[in-house]
């Protein structure tokens with residue numbers, strides 16, 4: 001039996017361990033926010049937004065951001081059918097309706113034209129998720145948002161390292177959100193962050209994030225609105241500080257892995273994450289989509305990977321195919337592509353031999369053995 005190749009695991013060094021240990025030993029009392037503040041500053045600097053609020057998850061950051069935009073019962077929020085459930089869930093928490101539109105076949109991100117067509121008087125926001133690190137067409141989405149007076153939100157949970165020139169994913173929309181779950185490029189175990197350049201929105205989310213207590217409220221224990229409790233812990237933030245000090249290395253690691261796969265698979269009839277001119281893809285999740293005529297299905301790939309002790313991760317199911325949502329089979333790409341796609345293993349400590357093994361399994365499939 002070959003040793004198993006995991007699909008993902010974080011890169012944790014002595015630096016993160018030392019900071020977490022320091023936080024556990026000394027990070028209490030007057031020092032109980034020190035790592036949180038440091039992490040927030042490091043992240044803000046990296047992304048290039050004016051404001052940031054660390055949270056316990058990306059889901060929580062999205063929940064608060066959408067609440068601050070005034071999303072409520074009866075409202076609609078447009079997003080790609082191809083998404084992780086965490087992007088849609090906060091919409092439903094607020095009593096609003098997620099409106100699922102199809103993705104583009106090449107970027108696997110929301111189709112701007114379909115998003116515009118789905119706008120109704122009830123639309124309160126459009127969420128642009130940069131899927132697997134691939135960038136949405138933000139230029140077009142922002143123009144649509146401007147034309148209709150609708151904010152564009154960037155769910156950038158998968159887009160650390162992705163950028164248009166020097167402008168990083170998450171910094172261009174009304175607000176952006178990130179996840180630091182253990183599978184993501186930067187981890188704090190569990191965690192997330194809300195980022196924005198909008199001072200008013202920041203103030204609103206800051207109040208919401210503090211159980212509805214505004215920071216200029218002089219009365220102690222006085223809440224002006226019902227807020228949320230999605231705070232990041234100081235110990236988690238300490239791990240995050242170690243990660244942010246290694247951010248360039250973490251991003252470079254994802255690129256090394258993607259590049260190896262792309263070169264090893266270059267002559268096969270499949271497509272992988274695109275990286276248009278003038279942009280950088282953070283390559284969170286290297287993904288292959290087999291050409292239709294090959295007849296290679298997700299199930300065939302899963303079987304071959306299993307036989308070789310390699311973890312395979314399926315491409316996101318269309319959210320509208322889940323039992324709690326209304327089915328939207330007219331979203332052709334969202335329903336077609338997952339059936340012939342797979343996410344490949346990607347973690348920092350992958351050796352050349354691991355990468356060769358994965359590429360070898362894929363080549364074997366195309367050679368029919």
Ligand SMILES: *Cc1c(COP(=O)(O)O)cnc(C)c1O
Pocket residue numbers: 056057058059060083084086087129155157158178179180181190191192
């Ligand atoms: C991981 C992920 C989330 C959720 O992040 P959590 O920190 O687990 O809440 C949201 N959206 C996308 C696109 C994700 O990949």
